[in-house]
Amino acid sequence: MTKQEEEIQENIDSELKKSDSKQNNSSKKSHGEILKxxxxxxxxxxxxxASSIILSSLTAGLEIGFSFLLICTLFYYAGGSFSEETLFKLISLVYPVGFILVILGQSILFTEQTSLLTLPILNNKREAGSLFRIWGLVIFGNLLGGYLMSLVLIWIGPKLGIFEFSTFEAIAKHVTKPDSLTIxxxxxxxxxxxxxxxWLLTSSSETISRIVIxxxxxxxxxxxxxxxxxxxNIEVFSxxxxxxQxxxxxxxxxxxxxxLGNAIGGAVFVALLKYRAFVYNVDGNHTNY
Structure with missing residues:
Protein backbone atom coordinates (compact mmCIF):
# COMPACT_ATOMS: atom_id res chain seq x y z
CA MET A 1 0.00 0.00 0.00
CA THR A 2 1.45 3.37 -1.06
CA LYS A 3 1.62 6.42 1.21
CA GLN A 4 -1.28 8.03 -0.66
CA GLU A 5 -3.37 4.87 -0.28
CA GLU A 6 -2.55 4.78 3.44
CA GLU A 7 -3.72 8.38 3.82
CA ILE A 8 -6.96 7.59 1.99
CA GLN A 9 -7.53 4.55 4.23
CA GLU A 10 -6.88 6.66 7.34
CA ASN A 11 -9.44 9.22 6.13
CA ILE A 12 -12.02 6.47 5.55
CA ASP A 13 -11.42 4.91 8.98
CA SER A 14 -11.58 8.34 10.58
CA GLU A 15 -14.95 9.09 8.96
CA LEU A 16 -16.28 5.70 10.02
CA LYS A 17 -15.28 6.42 13.63
CA LYS A 18 -17.00 9.79 13.44
CA SER A 19 -20.15 8.14 12.13
CA ASP A 20 -20.02 5.63 14.97
CA SER A 21 -19.68 8.33 17.63
CA LYS A 22 -22.36 10.71 16.34
CA GLN A 23 -25.33 11.23 18.60
CA ASN A 24 -28.56 11.57 16.71
CA ASN A 25 -31.88 12.17 18.39
CA SER A 26 -33.73 10.47 15.56
CA SER A 27 -33.70 6.69 15.07
CA LYS A 28 -32.48 7.10 11.49
CA LYS A 29 -28.91 5.90 10.98
CA SER A 30 -26.51 7.58 8.58
CA HIS A 31 -24.80 5.80 5.68
CA GLY A 32 -21.55 5.76 7.65
CA GLU A 33 -23.17 4.31 10.77
CA ILE A 34 -24.74 1.47 8.81
CA LEU A 35 -21.47 0.82 6.99
CA LYS A 36 -19.54 0.78 10.26
CA ALA A 50 -14.30 -22.79 11.15
CA SER A 51 -16.29 -25.38 13.11
CA SER A 52 -18.59 -22.65 14.45
CA ILE A 53 -19.17 -21.23 10.96
CA ILE A 54 -19.96 -24.65 9.49
CA LEU A 55 -22.35 -25.53 12.34
CA SER A 56 -24.15 -22.18 12.11
CA SER A 57 -24.44 -22.39 8.32
CA LEU A 58 -25.63 -26.00 8.60
CA THR A 59 -28.33 -24.78 10.97
CA ALA A 60 -29.34 -22.11 8.44
CA GLY A 61 -29.61 -24.76 5.70
CA LEU A 62 -31.89 -26.80 7.94
CA GLU A 63 -34.03 -23.90 9.12
CA ILE A 64 -34.67 -22.45 5.67
CA GLY A 65 -36.15 -25.84 4.83
CA PHE A 66 -39.27 -24.82 6.75
CA SER A 67 -40.02 -22.46 3.88
CA PHE A 68 -39.90 -25.44 1.54
CA LEU A 69 -42.17 -27.41 3.89
CA LEU A 70 -44.80 -24.66 3.68
CA ILE A 71 -44.29 -24.18 -0.08
CA CYS A 72 -44.95 -27.86 -0.75
CA THR A 73 -47.94 -27.97 1.59
CA LEU A 74 -49.56 -24.89 0.06
CA PHE A 75 -48.84 -26.12 -3.46
CA TYR A 76 -50.44 -29.52 -2.71
CA TYR A 77 -53.54 -28.31 -0.86
CA ALA A 78 -54.33 -25.38 -3.15
CA GLY A 79 -53.59 -27.35 -6.29
CA GLY A 80 -57.25 -28.15 -6.94
CA SER A 81 -58.38 -24.55 -6.57
CA PHE A 82 -55.80 -22.58 -8.56
CA SER A 83 -53.75 -22.96 -11.72
CA GLU A 84 -50.07 -23.86 -11.36
CA GLU A 85 -49.10 -20.34 -12.46
CA THR A 86 -51.22 -18.83 -9.68
CA LEU A 87 -49.85 -21.30 -7.14
CA PHE A 88 -46.30 -20.13 -7.76
CA LYS A 89 -47.45 -16.58 -7.01
CA LEU A 90 -49.29 -17.62 -3.83
CA ILE A 91 -46.13 -19.34 -2.59
CA SER A 92 -44.70 -15.88 -1.88
CA LEU A 93 -46.99 -15.71 1.17
CA VAL A 94 -45.15 -18.56 2.95
CA TYR A 95 -41.72 -18.32 1.30
CA PRO A 96 -40.35 -15.77 3.86
CA VAL A 97 -40.92 -17.98 6.95
CA GLY A 98 -37.62 -19.85 6.72
CA PHE A 99 -35.71 -16.61 6.13
CA ILE A 100 -37.30 -15.07 9.23
CA LEU A 101 -36.25 -18.10 11.30
CA VAL A 102 -32.69 -18.02 9.94
CA ILE A 103 -32.02 -14.28 10.06
CA LEU A 104 -33.64 -13.47 13.41
CA GLY A 105 -32.08 -16.65 14.83
CA GLN A 106 -28.68 -15.33 13.61
CA SER A 107 -27.67 -18.45 11.71
CA ILE A 108 -25.22 -17.84 8.86
CA LEU A 109 -26.92 -17.74 5.46
CA PHE A 110 -24.67 -17.34 2.42
CA THR A 111 -26.78 -14.79 0.55
CA GLU A 112 -27.31 -12.58 3.59
CA GLN A 113 -23.60 -12.71 4.46
CA THR A 114 -22.25 -12.09 0.94
CA SER A 115 -22.11 -8.30 1.19
CA LEU A 116 -21.24 -8.37 4.91
CA LEU A 117 -18.17 -10.52 4.28
CA THR A 118 -17.08 -8.42 1.29
CA LEU A 119 -17.03 -5.10 3.15
CA PRO A 120 -14.00 -5.91 5.39
CA ILE A 121 -12.08 -6.78 2.19
CA LEU A 122 -12.99 -3.44 0.62
CA ASN A 123 -12.00 -1.70 3.86
CA ASN A 124 -8.58 -3.45 3.78
CA LYS A 125 -9.25 -5.27 7.04
CA ARG A 126 -9.08 -8.73 5.44
CA GLU A 127 -7.44 -10.41 2.45
CA ALA A 128 -9.44 -11.67 -0.54
CA GLY A 129 -8.31 -15.25 0.12
CA SER A 130 -10.02 -15.26 3.50
CA LEU A 131 -13.28 -14.17 1.85
CA PHE A 132 -13.37 -17.18 -0.47
CA ARG A 133 -12.46 -19.47 2.43
CA ILE A 134 -15.39 -18.19 4.52
CA TRP A 135 -17.74 -18.32 1.53
CA GLY A 136 -16.70 -21.93 0.95
CA LEU A 137 -17.42 -22.92 4.56
CA VAL A 138 -20.80 -21.17 4.58
CA ILE A 139 -21.90 -22.61 1.24
CA PHE A 140 -20.83 -26.11 2.34
CA GLY A 141 -22.82 -25.84 5.58
CA ASN A 142 -25.89 -24.31 3.89
CA LEU A 143 -25.99 -26.98 1.17
CA LEU A 144 -25.42 -29.85 3.59
CA GLY A 145 -28.19 -28.60 5.86
CA GLY A 146 -30.44 -28.34 2.81
CA TYR A 147 -29.70 -31.93 1.76
CA LEU A 148 -30.54 -33.22 5.23
CA MET A 149 -33.77 -31.22 5.45
CA SER A 150 -34.73 -32.35 1.95
CA LEU A 151 -34.36 -36.02 2.91
CA VAL A 152 -36.49 -35.49 6.00
CA LEU A 153 -39.26 -33.77 4.04
CA ILE A 154 -39.19 -36.40 1.28
CA TRP A 155 -39.89 -39.01 3.97
CA ILE A 156 -42.32 -37.14 6.23
CA GLY A 157 -44.45 -35.33 3.62
CA PRO A 158 -46.19 -38.36 2.08
CA LYS A 159 -46.55 -40.05 5.50
CA LEU A 160 -48.39 -37.00 6.91
CA GLY A 161 -50.37 -36.66 3.70
CA ILE A 162 -49.41 -33.00 3.29
CA PHE A 163 -47.77 -33.39 -0.14
CA GLU A 164 -46.59 -36.03 -2.62
CA PHE A 165 -43.52 -36.70 -4.77
CA SER A 166 -45.27 -35.04 -7.70
CA THR A 167 -45.15 -31.78 -5.71
CA PHE A 168 -41.34 -31.93 -5.57
CA GLU A 169 -41.19 -32.60 -9.29
CA ALA A 170 -43.45 -29.67 -10.22
CA ILE A 171 -41.50 -27.21 -8.06
CA ALA A 172 -38.08 -28.41 -9.26
CA LYS A 173 -39.15 -28.23 -12.92
CA HIS A 174 -40.37 -24.68 -12.36
CA VAL A 175 -37.03 -23.64 -10.78
CA THR A 176 -34.82 -25.27 -13.43
CA LYS A 177 -36.95 -24.41 -16.48
CA PRO A 178 -35.06 -21.18 -17.48
CA ASP A 179 -31.79 -21.40 -19.40
CA SER A 180 -28.43 -20.97 -17.65
CA LEU A 181 -28.03 -17.27 -18.51
CA THR A 182 -31.51 -16.49 -17.21
CA ILE A 183 -30.82 -18.32 -13.95
CA TRP A 199 -28.23 -3.39 4.82
CA LEU A 200 -31.84 -2.53 5.72
CA LEU A 201 -31.80 -4.82 8.77
CA THR A 202 -28.75 -2.97 10.10
CA SER A 203 -30.65 0.30 9.78
CA SER A 204 -33.50 -1.09 11.90
CA SER A 205 -33.46 -2.33 15.49
CA GLU A 206 -37.13 -3.20 16.18
CA THR A 207 -38.11 -6.86 15.77
CA ILE A 208 -41.43 -6.13 14.04
CA SER A 209 -39.85 -3.81 11.50
CA ARG A 210 -37.12 -6.40 10.83
CA ILE A 211 -39.73 -9.10 10.22
CA VAL A 212 -41.57 -6.79 7.81
CA ILE A 213 -38.33 -6.05 5.92
CA ASN A 233 -30.88 -26.11 -3.49
CA ILE A 234 -33.56 -27.89 -1.44
CA GLU A 235 -36.19 -27.44 -4.14
CA VAL A 236 -34.10 -28.88 -6.97
CA PHE A 237 -32.35 -31.56 -4.89
CA SER A 238 -35.72 -32.87 -3.67
CA GLN A 245 -37.37 -35.90 -14.95
CA LEU A 260 -22.27 -17.39 -8.64
CA GLY A 261 -25.10 -14.96 -9.41
CA ASN A 262 -26.05 -14.53 -5.75
CA ALA A 263 -22.42 -13.82 -4.86
CA ILE A 264 -22.04 -11.18 -7.57
CA GLY A 265 -25.35 -9.55 -6.68
CA GLY A 266 -24.45 -9.11 -3.01
CA ALA A 267 -20.74 -8.35 -3.37
CA VAL A 268 -20.85 -5.97 -6.34
CA PHE A 269 -24.27 -4.32 -6.38
CA VAL A 270 -24.51 -3.81 -2.62
CA ALA A 271 -21.15 -4.04 -0.85
CA LEU A 272 -19.03 -2.40 -3.56
CA LEU A 273 -21.51 0.31 -4.54
CA LYS A 274 -22.44 1.21 -0.95
CA TYR A 275 -18.79 1.30 0.10
CA ARG A 276 -17.59 3.32 -2.88
CA ALA A 277 -20.43 5.83 -2.41
CA PHE A 278 -19.14 6.43 1.13
CA VAL A 279 -15.50 6.61 0.01
CA TYR A 280 -16.23 9.13 -2.76
CA ASN A 281 -18.01 11.31 -0.22
CA VAL A 282 -15.01 11.09 2.13
CA ASP A 283 -12.60 11.94 -0.69
CA GLY A 284 -14.75 14.92 -1.65
CA ASN A 285 -14.87 16.24 1.90
CA HIS A 286 -11.12 16.02 2.37
CA THR A 287 -10.46 17.55 -1.05
CA ASN A 288 -12.55 20.54 -0.03
CA TYR A 289 -10.26 21.07 2.93
Whole structure:
Protein backbone atom coordinates (compact mmCIF):
# COMPACT_ATOMS: atom_id res chain seq x y z
CA MET A 1 0.00 0.00 0.00
CA THR A 2 1.45 3.37 -1.06
CA LYS A 3 1.62 6.42 1.21
CA GLN A 4 -1.28 8.03 -0.66
CA GLU A 5 -3.37 4.87 -0.28
CA GLU A 6 -2.55 4.78 3.44
CA GLU A 7 -3.72 8.38 3.82
CA ILE A 8 -6.96 7.59 1.99
CA GLN A 9 -7.53 4.55 4.23
CA GLU A 10 -6.88 6.66 7.34
CA ASN A 11 -9.44 9.22 6.13
CA ILE A 12 -12.02 6.47 5.55
CA ASP A 13 -11.42 4.91 8.98
CA SER A 14 -11.58 8.34 10.58
CA GLU A 15 -14.95 9.09 8.96
CA LEU A 16 -16.28 5.70 10.02
CA LYS A 17 -15.28 6.42 13.63
CA LYS A 18 -17.00 9.79 13.44
CA SER A 19 -20.15 8.14 12.13
CA ASP A 20 -20.02 5.63 14.97
CA SER A 21 -19.68 8.33 17.63
CA LYS A 22 -22.36 10.71 16.34
CA GLN A 23 -25.33 11.23 18.60
CA ASN A 24 -28.56 11.57 16.71
CA ASN A 25 -31.88 12.17 18.39
CA SER A 26 -33.73 10.47 15.56
CA SER A 27 -33.70 6.69 15.07
CA LYS A 28 -32.48 7.10 11.49
CA LYS A 29 -28.91 5.90 10.98
CA SER A 30 -26.51 7.58 8.58
CA HIS A 31 -24.80 5.80 5.68
CA GLY A 32 -21.55 5.76 7.65
CA GLU A 33 -23.17 4.31 10.77
CA ILE A 34 -24.74 1.47 8.81
CA LEU A 35 -21.47 0.82 6.99
CA LYS A 36 -19.54 0.78 10.26
CA UNK A 37 -21.94 -1.79 11.77
CA UNK A 38 -21.85 -3.90 8.62
CA UNK A 39 -18.03 -4.02 8.61
CA UNK A 40 -17.96 -4.91 12.32
CA UNK A 41 -20.55 -7.64 11.82
CA UNK A 42 -18.57 -9.04 8.92
CA UNK A 43 -15.41 -8.99 11.02
CA UNK A 44 -17.18 -11.00 13.74
CA UNK A 45 -17.83 -13.79 11.24
CA UNK A 46 -14.17 -13.79 10.13
CA UNK A 47 -13.11 -14.13 13.78
CA UNK A 48 -15.23 -17.26 14.35
CA UNK A 49 -13.74 -20.74 14.30
CA ALA A 50 -14.30 -22.79 11.15
CA SER A 51 -16.29 -25.38 13.11
CA SER A 52 -18.59 -22.65 14.45
CA ILE A 53 -19.17 -21.23 10.96
CA ILE A 54 -19.96 -24.65 9.49
CA LEU A 55 -22.35 -25.53 12.34
CA SER A 56 -24.15 -22.18 12.11
CA SER A 57 -24.44 -22.39 8.32
CA LEU A 58 -25.63 -26.00 8.60
CA THR A 59 -28.33 -24.78 10.97
CA ALA A 60 -29.34 -22.11 8.44
CA GLY A 61 -29.61 -24.76 5.70
CA LEU A 62 -31.89 -26.80 7.94
CA GLU A 63 -34.03 -23.90 9.12
CA ILE A 64 -34.67 -22.45 5.67
CA GLY A 65 -36.15 -25.84 4.83
CA PHE A 66 -39.27 -24.82 6.75
CA SER A 67 -40.02 -22.46 3.88
CA PHE A 68 -39.90 -25.44 1.54
CA LEU A 69 -42.17 -27.41 3.89
CA LEU A 70 -44.80 -24.66 3.68
CA ILE A 71 -44.29 -24.18 -0.08
CA CYS A 72 -44.95 -27.86 -0.75
CA THR A 73 -47.94 -27.97 1.59
CA LEU A 74 -49.56 -24.89 0.06
CA PHE A 75 -48.84 -26.12 -3.46
CA TYR A 76 -50.44 -29.52 -2.71
CA TYR A 77 -53.54 -28.31 -0.86
CA ALA A 78 -54.33 -25.38 -3.15
CA GLY A 79 -53.59 -27.35 -6.29
CA GLY A 80 -57.25 -28.15 -6.94
CA SER A 81 -58.38 -24.55 -6.57
CA PHE A 82 -55.80 -22.58 -8.56
CA SER A 83 -53.75 -22.96 -11.72
CA GLU A 84 -50.07 -23.86 -11.36
CA GLU A 85 -49.10 -20.34 -12.46
CA THR A 86 -51.22 -18.83 -9.68
CA LEU A 87 -49.85 -21.30 -7.14
CA PHE A 88 -46.30 -20.13 -7.76
CA LYS A 89 -47.45 -16.58 -7.01
CA LEU A 90 -49.29 -17.62 -3.83
CA ILE A 91 -46.13 -19.34 -2.59
CA SER A 92 -44.70 -15.88 -1.88
CA LEU A 93 -46.99 -15.71 1.17
CA VAL A 94 -45.15 -18.56 2.95
CA TYR A 95 -41.72 -18.32 1.30
CA PRO A 96 -40.35 -15.77 3.86
CA VAL A 97 -40.92 -17.98 6.95
CA GLY A 98 -37.62 -19.85 6.72
CA PHE A 99 -35.71 -16.61 6.13
CA ILE A 100 -37.30 -15.07 9.23
CA LEU A 101 -36.25 -18.10 11.30
CA VAL A 102 -32.69 -18.02 9.94
CA ILE A 103 -32.02 -14.28 10.06
CA LEU A 104 -33.64 -13.47 13.41
CA GLY A 105 -32.08 -16.65 14.83
CA GLN A 106 -28.68 -15.33 13.61
CA SER A 107 -27.67 -18.45 11.71
CA ILE A 108 -25.22 -17.84 8.86
CA LEU A 109 -26.92 -17.74 5.46
CA PHE A 110 -24.67 -17.34 2.42
CA THR A 111 -26.78 -14.79 0.55
CA GLU A 112 -27.31 -12.58 3.59
CA GLN A 113 -23.60 -12.71 4.46
CA THR A 114 -22.25 -12.09 0.94
CA SER A 115 -22.11 -8.30 1.19
CA LEU A 116 -21.24 -8.37 4.91
CA LEU A 117 -18.17 -10.52 4.28
CA THR A 118 -17.08 -8.42 1.29
CA LEU A 119 -17.03 -5.10 3.15
CA PRO A 120 -14.00 -5.91 5.39
CA ILE A 121 -12.08 -6.78 2.19
CA LEU A 122 -12.99 -3.44 0.62
CA ASN A 123 -12.00 -1.70 3.86
CA ASN A 124 -8.58 -3.45 3.78
CA LYS A 125 -9.25 -5.27 7.04
CA ARG A 126 -9.08 -8.73 5.44
CA GLU A 127 -7.44 -10.41 2.45
CA ALA A 128 -9.44 -11.67 -0.54
CA GLY A 129 -8.31 -15.25 0.12
CA SER A 130 -10.02 -15.26 3.50
CA LEU A 131 -13.28 -14.17 1.85
CA PHE A 132 -13.37 -17.18 -0.47
CA ARG A 133 -12.46 -19.47 2.43
CA ILE A 134 -15.39 -18.19 4.52
CA TRP A 135 -17.74 -18.32 1.53
CA GLY A 136 -16.70 -21.93 0.95
CA LEU A 137 -17.42 -22.92 4.56
CA VAL A 138 -20.80 -21.17 4.58
CA ILE A 139 -21.90 -22.61 1.24
CA PHE A 140 -20.83 -26.11 2.34
CA GLY A 141 -22.82 -25.84 5.58
CA ASN A 142 -25.89 -24.31 3.89
CA LEU A 143 -25.99 -26.98 1.17
CA LEU A 144 -25.42 -29.85 3.59
CA GLY A 145 -28.19 -28.60 5.86
CA GLY A 146 -30.44 -28.34 2.81
CA TYR A 147 -29.70 -31.93 1.76
CA LEU A 148 -30.54 -33.22 5.23
CA MET A 149 -33.77 -31.22 5.45
CA SER A 150 -34.73 -32.35 1.95
CA LEU A 151 -34.36 -36.02 2.91
CA VAL A 152 -36.49 -35.49 6.00
CA LEU A 153 -39.26 -33.77 4.04
CA ILE A 154 -39.19 -36.40 1.28
CA TRP A 155 -39.89 -39.01 3.97
CA ILE A 156 -42.32 -37.14 6.23
CA GLY A 157 -44.45 -35.33 3.62
CA PRO A 158 -46.19 -38.36 2.08
CA LYS A 159 -46.55 -40.05 5.50
CA LEU A 160 -48.39 -37.00 6.91
CA GLY A 161 -50.37 -36.66 3.70
CA ILE A 162 -49.41 -33.00 3.29
CA PHE A 163 -47.77 -33.39 -0.14
CA GLU A 164 -46.59 -36.03 -2.62
CA PHE A 165 -43.52 -36.70 -4.77
CA SER A 166 -45.27 -35.04 -7.70
CA THR A 167 -45.15 -31.78 -5.71
CA PHE A 168 -41.34 -31.93 -5.57
CA GLU A 169 -41.19 -32.60 -9.29
CA ALA A 170 -43.45 -29.67 -10.22
CA ILE A 171 -41.50 -27.21 -8.06
CA ALA A 172 -38.08 -28.41 -9.26
CA LYS A 173 -39.15 -28.23 -12.92
CA HIS A 174 -40.37 -24.68 -12.36
CA VAL A 175 -37.03 -23.64 -10.78
CA THR A 176 -34.82 -25.27 -13.43
CA LYS A 177 -36.95 -24.41 -16.48
CA PRO A 178 -35.06 -21.18 -17.48
CA ASP A 179 -31.79 -21.40 -19.40
CA SER A 180 -28.43 -20.97 -17.65
CA LEU A 181 -28.03 -17.27 -18.51
CA THR A 182 -31.51 -16.49 -17.21
CA ILE A 183 -30.82 -18.32 -13.95
CA UNK A 184 -27.51 -16.46 -13.60
CA UNK A 185 -29.00 -12.97 -14.10
CA UNK A 186 -32.01 -13.86 -11.95
CA UNK A 187 -29.63 -14.98 -9.18
CA UNK A 188 -27.71 -11.68 -9.43
CA UNK A 189 -30.96 -9.81 -8.78
CA UNK A 190 -31.79 -12.14 -5.88
CA UNK A 191 -28.31 -11.65 -4.39
CA UNK A 192 -28.71 -7.89 -4.82
CA UNK A 193 -31.99 -7.99 -2.89
CA UNK A 194 -30.48 -10.16 -0.13
CA UNK A 195 -27.56 -7.76 0.21
CA UNK A 196 -30.03 -4.88 0.50
CA UNK A 197 -31.93 -6.93 3.07
CA UNK A 198 -28.81 -7.14 5.22
CA TRP A 199 -28.23 -3.39 4.82
CA LEU A 200 -31.84 -2.53 5.72
CA LEU A 201 -31.80 -4.82 8.77
CA THR A 202 -28.75 -2.97 10.10
CA SER A 203 -30.65 0.30 9.78
CA SER A 204 -33.50 -1.09 11.90
CA SER A 205 -33.46 -2.33 15.49
CA GLU A 206 -37.13 -3.20 16.18
CA THR A 207 -38.11 -6.86 15.77
CA ILE A 208 -41.43 -6.13 14.04
CA SER A 209 -39.85 -3.81 11.50
CA ARG A 210 -37.12 -6.40 10.83
CA ILE A 211 -39.73 -9.10 10.22
CA VAL A 212 -41.57 -6.79 7.81
CA ILE A 213 -38.33 -6.05 5.92
CA UNK A 214 -37.48 -9.75 5.63
CA UNK A 215 -41.02 -10.56 4.48
CA UNK A 216 -41.13 -7.81 1.85
CA UNK A 217 -37.71 -8.61 0.33
CA UNK A 218 -38.04 -12.41 0.27
CA UNK A 219 -41.69 -12.35 -0.85
CA UNK A 220 -40.58 -10.12 -3.73
CA UNK A 221 -37.99 -12.72 -4.73
CA UNK A 222 -40.57 -15.49 -4.63
CA UNK A 223 -43.35 -13.59 -6.42
CA UNK A 224 -41.02 -12.60 -9.28
CA UNK A 225 -39.38 -16.04 -9.47
CA UNK A 226 -35.82 -14.90 -8.75
CA UNK A 227 -33.35 -17.71 -8.03
CA UNK A 228 -32.03 -18.08 -4.48
CA UNK A 229 -29.26 -20.66 -4.27
CA UNK A 230 -29.89 -22.01 -0.76
CA UNK A 231 -33.64 -22.58 -0.74
CA UNK A 232 -33.41 -23.45 -4.44
CA ASN A 233 -30.88 -26.11 -3.49
CA ILE A 234 -33.56 -27.89 -1.44
CA GLU A 235 -36.19 -27.44 -4.14
CA VAL A 236 -34.10 -28.88 -6.97
CA PHE A 237 -32.35 -31.56 -4.89
CA SER A 238 -35.72 -32.87 -3.67
CA UNK A 239 -36.97 -33.04 -7.25
CA UNK A 240 -33.81 -34.83 -8.39
CA UNK A 241 -34.17 -37.47 -5.65
CA UNK A 242 -37.87 -38.16 -6.28
CA UNK A 243 -38.31 -37.69 -10.04
CA UNK A 244 -36.46 -39.10 -13.08
CA GLN A 245 -37.37 -35.90 -14.95
CA UNK A 246 -34.92 -33.88 -12.85
CA UNK A 247 -31.40 -35.05 -13.64
CA UNK A 248 -28.13 -34.35 -11.87
CA UNK A 249 -27.04 -32.03 -14.67
CA UNK A 250 -30.17 -29.93 -14.02
CA UNK A 251 -29.22 -29.66 -10.36
CA UNK A 252 -25.58 -28.88 -11.18
CA UNK A 253 -26.55 -26.18 -13.70
CA UNK A 254 -28.87 -24.54 -11.23
CA UNK A 255 -26.63 -24.58 -8.16
CA UNK A 256 -23.51 -23.32 -9.96
CA UNK A 257 -25.15 -20.39 -11.71
CA UNK A 258 -27.34 -19.53 -8.70
CA UNK A 259 -24.42 -19.41 -6.25
CA LEU A 260 -22.27 -17.39 -8.64
CA GLY A 261 -25.10 -14.96 -9.41
CA ASN A 262 -26.05 -14.53 -5.75
CA ALA A 263 -22.42 -13.82 -4.86
CA ILE A 264 -22.04 -11.18 -7.57
CA GLY A 265 -25.35 -9.55 -6.68
CA GLY A 266 -24.45 -9.11 -3.01
CA ALA A 267 -20.74 -8.35 -3.37
CA VAL A 268 -20.85 -5.97 -6.34
CA PHE A 269 -24.27 -4.32 -6.38
CA VAL A 270 -24.51 -3.81 -2.62
CA ALA A 271 -21.15 -4.04 -0.85
CA LEU A 272 -19.03 -2.40 -3.56
CA LEU A 273 -21.51 0.31 -4.54
CA LYS A 274 -22.44 1.21 -0.95
CA TYR A 275 -18.79 1.30 0.10
CA ARG A 276 -17.59 3.32 -2.88
CA ALA A 277 -20.43 5.83 -2.41
CA PHE A 278 -19.14 6.43 1.13
CA VAL A 279 -15.50 6.61 0.01
CA TYR A 280 -16.23 9.13 -2.76
CA ASN A 281 -18.01 11.31 -0.22
CA VAL A 282 -15.01 11.09 2.13
CA ASP A 283 -12.60 11.94 -0.69
CA GLY A 284 -14.75 14.92 -1.65
CA ASN A 285 -14.87 16.24 1.90
CA HIS A 286 -11.12 16.02 2.37
CA THR A 287 -10.46 17.55 -1.05
CA ASN A 288 -12.55 20.54 -0.03
CA TYR A 289 -10.26 21.07 2.93
Missing amino acids: EQICEGQETYNKK FVSAILAGWLMGLLS IFVITATMSFTGLHHSIIG GMITSP IEFIDYLKFICFAI
